[in-house]
Amino acid sequence: MISLTIDGRAVTVPEGGTLLDGCRELGIDTPTLCWAKTLTPVNVCRVCVVELEGSRTLVPSCARKAEAGMVVRTDSPRVQASRKGVLELLASSVDTSTAPTLVAFAKRYGADPLRYGPPAPPATDRDARESGHHHVGSGEVADTVHQPMKVDNGLYVRDYGKCITCYKCVEACGTDAQNTFAIAIAGRGFDARVSTEFDVTLDDSACVYCGNCVQVCPTGALMFKSERDARDAGTWDESQQTTTRTICPFCGVGCTLELTVQDNKILRVMSPPEASVTSGNLCVKGRFGVVHVSETP
Secondary structure, three states: OEEEEEOOEEEEEOOOOEHHHHHHHOOOOOOOOOOOOOOOOOOOOOOOEEEEOOOOOOEEOOOOEOOOOOEEEOOOHHHHHHHHHHHHHHHOOOOOOOOHHHHHHHHHOOOOHHHHOOOOOOOOOHHHHHOOOEOOOOOOOOEOOOOOOEOOOOOEEEOHHHOOOOOHHHHHHOOOOOOOOOEEEEOOHHHOEEEEHHHOOHHHOOOOOOOHHHHHOOOOOEEEHHHHHHHHHOOOOHHHOEEEEEEOOOOOOOOEEEEEEEOOEEEEEEOOOOOOOOOOOOOHHHHHHHHHHHHOO
16 A cells, blocks of 8 residues: 555555545545546546646646655645646637536636637538648638538437547547547647548448447537437436436346436436446447337337
8 A cells, every 4th residue: 555645634545546546535526537437547638637746747646656655735726727727728619518527627716718719619620621621820810610510320429519639538449448449539739639540430430339438428529319419409408317227138248227318218328437347338239229118119
């Protein structure tokens, strides 16, 4: 066990544990967006940074391994200012209407994305770039087309106008869960975006429609088509929804399903990350197959 001090309180974490583990052991509510218990930390969102005594810079608590004798502060003025700035930058270029966690963090730290000016357009897709629209350098007038919502299958939609490039979907599609590698981060700088190889449609990619990317998305950039249709129709009402856990009926593995139901119709199927069988990961049948229960006359 490793002993350290966080916010003046002694705590121990197992060897190999992180500062975030120590924070959670003490019940300290440390914000995270790109971190998930079932994924390898990539520390790209930077909202979990903390102040480490002796370190020149703030460190990401989700990835920094705990060392004996460390002295950490999680709510210093420097930490608060950094988190506020990061949240303002993240929210300055995306639609946060389906990102309640991000909105709550922004409110908590008094973040005001609009102080940087009008919202910046997200990265363009291949069709927009080929039509002559592109991101421009500093001082030039932007001529950029927002990515259209991608609806190339009947299972889930991709709305990258809500994407904060947290890498969670990429990690879930890769070695952390599915090992399909259908998506990756393409482009650099302002043109960074989640993309299939050569921007092909999902049907033409390696995607197996497991939906594990939808499961981990923190902003609603990836969403069940049934949920998106309900939201677009104005019928999505969380106050009228129930959540029921059951076991997937399609095979003998025994994956746990978490069904979101409204008006006697299954709108979304997730799986709790703490489920002991597959840690929240499902196959295409478990994720999208059980909706037939509410569609059968």
